[in-house]
Amino acid sequence: MAWLRRSEVVIAGILLLAMILIGLVNPAFWQADNLFSLMRSNVIIGIMALGVLMIMISGGIDVSFPAFAVAAMYLTVKFMLWSGYEGIAFAFAMAAMIGLLLGAINAFFVYKFRMIPLIVTLGTGSMVRGFLLGVVGTSMININKMPDGLIDFAKIDIVSMTKADGTTYGLTAMVLVYLGLALIVHMVLRYTMVGRGVYAYGGDPEAASRAGFDIRLILFFIYCFAGALAGFAGLLHAGMIWLANPRDFVGLELDVIAAVVLGGASIFGGRGSVLGTMLGVFMLVMVKNSLIIMKIDTTWQRVVVGVIIIIATAVTAWRDQKRKA
Amino acid sequence: MTDPFIELRNIRKEFAGVVALDDMSLTVREAEIHCLAGENGSGKSTIIKVMSGVYQPDRGEILIRGQQVPRLNPIASIDHGIQVIYQDFSLFGNLTVAENLAMNVQLREKHRLMNWRRTREIAREAVDRLGVELDLDAEVGHLPTAGKQLVAIARALMSDARLIIMDEPTTALTRREVETLFRIVRDIQSRGIAVLFVSHKMREMLEISETITVMRNGSLVADGPTSEFDEALITRHMTGSDIISEPYVWTPPSGAPQSPRLEVRGLGLKGAYEDVDLTIRPGEIVGLTGLMGSGRTELALSLFGMAPADHGDVKVDGKPVALRTTQEAIAAGIAYVPEDRLSEGLFLTQSIDRNILSTSYEALSPGLTIDKTRAAEMAAETIDTMQIATPTGDKLVKELSGGNQQRVVLGRWLLTDARVLILNGPTVGVDVGSKAEIHRKIRDLAREQGLAVLMISDDVPELVQNCNRLVLMHRGRLVEEFESAGTSEEAIGDKLKAFR
Structure with missing residues (x-):
């Protein structure tokens, strides 16, 4: 029964148990509109988590992605307004490209100077935020100015239903975007040599370079990919909330890292999976969502996220220690 | 004799003005088991890296199968069939x-x-080629050291190797695992693949190899068929001097019987060992050996308060002592030099001085501040008495050789006024020259300062040489005791074999 000991199965089990418990406390949890809104809340955190997952498997950590996301989002929206571009394909490509280039800066310092990723990303994140507010602007772009194409795209639902009181609700199609990206990251990690190299590098950087992996390629690949995912998620977020706020995403790094750790990735590198991360994201979003439903003050959410990050890290660290012994 | 596979001729390699290799020559023939012997720092790793193409020599020639190789880089080296199994195996756990x-x-x-x-x-093919059982789906991190080594060997064989270089392959293995490894090495040889063993363990070299090359200070000092060598000769070549080893003799002092330094009665720890009775008098060096898992390390840890015993009594100099924590053990005059001195015994990134003084800071700070003058004196004195080879006590411990590191650990305990010294594998990873030095030091400590020494080791010759008494442990019990005088290494080796 080896599959029973897989982290994903354990996490799924805990998730199911938590869902049952929450359902008992609050039967409204199982209603379709709540579940749909829950899945909607997964999209942005989830896409960002995919990038953080890759970096954590390599043994690094990224705290710069919220800044990259906000920069990509704000610059792209500004550009769309300035140029009058109404499509979405180029907009998302641009946002992803901005994130990718910023990610390359991270990769450069991590690779070239063998710097600790935490320090590098703390620095780049702070710089990017500062530049954005200082050079580009601090004003929010509200619904009345937001590009319509973007909002229309983010409005697409897969299913929509009508409640008894006549209001409609649905499951956003952005969930499909998230699932598609998750599938891509999964395939990359599992079925490409670069992906296996990420695991190898996270397991033992020295051995990975001795074995003949291209370390530069691996590092640039993950930091650029993570940056691109963040940029993409940033723009999608603006479309989904009809608002481009250059001060958005503050403190989001902790939520995302908590979700990735909750999903079984090791902070020491070498371990982690897309499925686990998606479960971790779902669990984190669900817990935060339940706190809101139960009308618990939002400040307490920070406490909960902190507790989750500590406990999940402790459990995975304990697991890894046991494996080593 | 087979044809030469690789010939290194008059290789010279300098690093920033420091000569690592000078006029070094080495010939490994096809399908032979060859040992490369030398002390730590003699240039063994450098010559391996020349063969694996990591370093380009400044002078000299490399021939592979009689053909000149102008420039050997790592990829070319692998293409020629040269595979190196590093000490850390380079595996992904x-x-x-x-x-x-x-x-x-x-x-x-x-x-x-x-x-x-x-x-x-x-x-599957790799495992079949090696003819061993390995669970392909197991995570490598879960495997014991010997298992990891098998994976590393199997991987090396996959690349159509003609020569496999093993860097200190037996360091972390138990005796039985070493035997398995030797069987595999002979099997590899029978397929026409040469194996170069890099080691400083003489017995193993003599047992496995057909040819020996000894190097010292980056140069070739001797080579030839193994039959022409014996331990003393290899030692002389490796160190450049004869190391005289005479057994340690301890005579009970005449007159009134002294109380024992260490007296252990009925000591037990559930699941580890039970009913341990042991007495060590001042000046005695008692050897303790047994297979891995016999409980010997647990016993040592109990005596040092790290894994407190469930029942039984311990007396030091006739006074009962409680050993529930390390602090209590140190206060009782017990010192412990751990098996893995690098991870347990030393602060590698700290200076020699600080390492030496690390157990004495309490004593050095009567008030709130450390008595710096006294501290500097004590550290300098210890460096001097322990003959630690360093220009200054500010040097980081990680820059020292294994033997010198071991001296730092020993020296530190001398400062704490230790009366019982427990040494777990005191010379693991230490080369012959330093080993002899450390042994001499331990004897001096016992003889001159009246310490009671408990020496735990796998190295039976080391124990027979340096202990006046030997105790065998098996399945958590002390099963037999010998006086070293009149006991041969072989007799003890046979007894250990019988335990399996």
Whole structure:
């Protein structure tokens, strides 16, 4: 029964148990509109988590992605307004490209100077935020100015239903975007040599370079990919909330890292999976969502996220220690 | 004799003005088992790296199968069939056995995609070639050291190796695992693959190899068929001097019987050992050996308060002592030099001085501040008495050789006024010259300062040489006791074998 000991199965089990418990406390949890809104809340955190997952498997950590996301989002929206571009394909490509280039800066310092990723990303994140507010602007772009194409795209639902009181609700199609990206990251990690190299590098950087992996390629690949995912998620977020706020995403790094750790990735590198991360994201979003439903003050959410990050890290660290012994 | 596979002629290599290799020559023939012997720092690793193409020599020639190789880089070296198994194996603990085995082949074939079915096929083939049982789906991190080594060897064989270089392959293995390894090495040889063993363990070299090359200070000092060498000769070549070893003799003092330094009665720890009675008098060096898992390390840890015993009594100089914590053990005058001095015994990134003083800071700070003058004196004195080779006590411990590191640990305990010294594998990873020095030091401590020494080791010759009494442990019990005088190494080796 080896599959029973897989982290994903354990996490799924805990998730199911938590869902049952929450359902008992609050039967409204199982209603379709709540579940749909829950899945909607997964999209942005989830896409960002995919990038953080890759970096954590390599043994690094990224705290710069919220800044990259906000920069990509704000610059792209500004550009769309300035140029009058109404499509979405180029907009998302641009946002992803901005994130990718910023990610390359991270990769450069991590690779070239063998710097600790935490320090590098703390620095780049702070710089990017500062530049954005200082050079580009601090004003929010509200619904009345937001590009319509973007909002229309983010409005697409897969299913929509009508409640008894006549209001409609649905499951956003952005969930499909998230699932598609998750599938891509999964395939990359599992079925490409670069992906296996990420695991190898996270397991033992020295051995990975001795074995003949291209370390530069691996590092640039993950930091650029993570940056691109963040940029993409940033723009999608603006479309989904009809608002481009250059001060958005503050403190989001902790939520995302908590979700990735909750999903079984090791902070020491070498371990982690897309499925686990998606479960971790779902669990984190669900817990935060339940706190809101139960009308618990939002400040307490920070406490909960902190507790989750500590406990999940402790459990995975304990697991890894046991494996080593 | 077979044809030469690789010939290194008059190799010279300098690093920033420091000569690492000078006029070094080495010939490994096809399908032979060859030992490269030398002390730490003699240039063994450098010559391996020349063969694996990591370093380009400044002067000298490399011939492979009689052909001049103008420039040997890592890829060319692998293409020629040279595989190095490093001490740390270069494996990925977080990946499965199958992936570890197949990774190099997949990388060499320059695939962009990972083919899991092919991975399994490659891995299966690797394991079959070696003729061992390995669970392909197990994570390598879960395997014991010997298992990891098998994976590393199997992986090396996958690349159509003609020469496998093993860097200190037996360091972390138990005696039985060493025997398995030797069987595998002979099997590899029978397929026409040469094996170069890099080691400083003389007995193993003599047992396994057909040819020996000894190097010292980066140069070749002797080579020839193993039959022409014996331990004393290799030692002389390695160190450049004779190391005289005479057994340690201890005579009970005449007159009134002294109370024992250490007296252990009925000591037990559930699941580890039971009913341990042991008495060590001042000046005695008692050797303790047994197989891995016999409980010997646990016993040592109990005596040092790290794994407190469940029942039984311990007396030091006739006074009962409680050993529930390390602090209590130190206060009782017990000192412990751990098996893995690097991880347990030393602060590698700190200076020699600080390491020496680390157990004495309490005593050095009567008030709130440390008595710096006194501290400097004590550290300097210890460096002097322990003959630690360093220009200054500010040097970091990680820059010292293994033997010198061991002296730092020993020296530190002398400062704490220790009366009982427990040494767990005191010379693991230490070369012959330093080993003799450390042994001499331990004897001096016992003889002159009246310490009671408990020496735990796998190295039976080391124990017979340096202890006046030997105790055998098996399945958590002390099963037999010998006086060293009149006991041969072979007799004890046979007894240990019988335990299996």
